[in-house]
Amino acid sequence: ALMTLGLLFFALALILSHIMSKRAMIPIMQSYTRQREFVADASHELRTPLSVMLSSIDTLQLEDGMAQNPFAARVLANMRNEVKRMTKLAGDLLTLARSDSGEVLLANEPLDLRANAEHILQSLQALADAKQIQLTLQAPPSLMMYGDADRLEQLLVILIDNAIKYTPDGGDVRVMISVERAKSMHILQFIVEDNGIGIRAEDHKQIFTRFYREDKSRSKELGGHGLGLAIAKWIVDAHRGTIHVESKVNQGSRFVVRIPMREGSWS
Ligand code: ADP
Numbered sequence: 001a002l003m004t005l006g007l008l009f010f011a012l013a014l015i016l017s018h019i020m021s022k023r024a025m026i027p028i029m030q031s032y033t034r035q036r037e038f039v040a041d042a043s044h045e046l047r048t049p050l051s052v053m054l055s056s057i058d059t060l061q062l063e064d065g066m067a068q069n070p071f072a073a074r075v076l077a078n079m080r081n082e083v084k085r086m087t088k089l090a091g092d093l094l095t096l097a098r099s100d101s102g103e104v105l106l107a108n109e110p111l112d113l114r115a116n117a118e119h120i121l122q123s124l125q126a127l128a129d130a131k132q133i134q135l136t137l138q139a140p141p142s143l144m145m146y147g148d149a150d151r152l153e154q155l156l157v158i159l160i161d162n163a164i165k166y167t168p169d170g171g172d173v174r175v176m177i178s179v180e181r182a183k184s185m186h187i188l189q190f191i192v193e194d195n196g197i198g199i200r201a202e203d204h205k206q207i208f209t210r211f212y213r214e215d216k217s218r219s220k221e222l223g224g225h226g227l228g229l230a231i232a233k234w235i236v237d238a239h240r241g242t243i244h245v246e247s248k249v250n251q252g253s254r255f256v257v258r259i260p261m262r263e264g265s266w267s
Pocket residue numbers: 162163164166167194196197198199207212213214215219220223224225226227228229230253
């Protein structure tokens with residue numbers, strides 16, 4: 001009887017500890033969800049006042065007296081830069097908060113990736129020109145597939161924009177897109193390569209984590225806040241792909257993305 005009682009107590013203790021651990025888990029999960037929703041709502045709410053501020057600054061910059069007042073013009077230009085940075089930060093936080101909820105579904109629409117890539121390069125050409133950077137694209141003449149055009153564009157923009165930012169004037173940025181046709185899977189490969197400042201070996205993994213920057217003041221000066229590569233990683237993960245960097249300090253960086261595509265998704 002004593003043994004049965006002991007066993008009963010043991011079973012009761014097990015059940016109780018199980019319930020307790022569940023009870024502890026629920027508030028943690030709830031507070032995590034609440035925190036994520038808070039970040040998403042806050043960043044969403046910030047966008048309207050920021051865009052009002054930006055257009056107000058634009059209006060002031062066009063005011064007649066502005067050209068005669070270099071101090072005011074400089075202050076306004078600084079304000080404009082900071083407001084643009086905050087707008088980007090709010091947008092990036094919103095993207096990541098939404099990605100955390102797992103509710104974001106990838107679109108599956110027909111797209112010609114070559115045309116998309118050309119369009120992206122065109123939109124970034126002015127940035128490259130400002131630093132006399134040679135921006136080139138190497139890709140098959142046509143890359144028809146089904147995929148999420150917006151996400152793939154966002155991924156390429158992040159990588160190319162970084163390559164331009166972290167490459168000194170007169171450098172080279174190359175974008176290479178190719179497809180490996182395997183048995184049951186096609187692998188789409190993007191490479192974005194620069195001959196810029198490079199990344200220390202010990203930072204190769206960390207740069208994909210949120211808010212991680214090798215040099216905070218340099219990144220801030222260049223308009224960054226350390227979320228670009230975290231978003232790139234999320235887009236690649238959502239596609240069940242891989243992303244890694246090969247880089248040497250002062251020689252350049254090469255970001256390699258590989259995304260599997262289901263057979264039959266090519267027209
Ligand atoms: P940021 O807004 O700082 O550019 P990212 O998440 O896009 O944020 O990048 C994180 C960090 O990775 C950067 O601050 C920089 O230190 C490093 N990095 C990213 N791309 C490159 C590159 N092409 N060359 C050198 N360093 C890079």
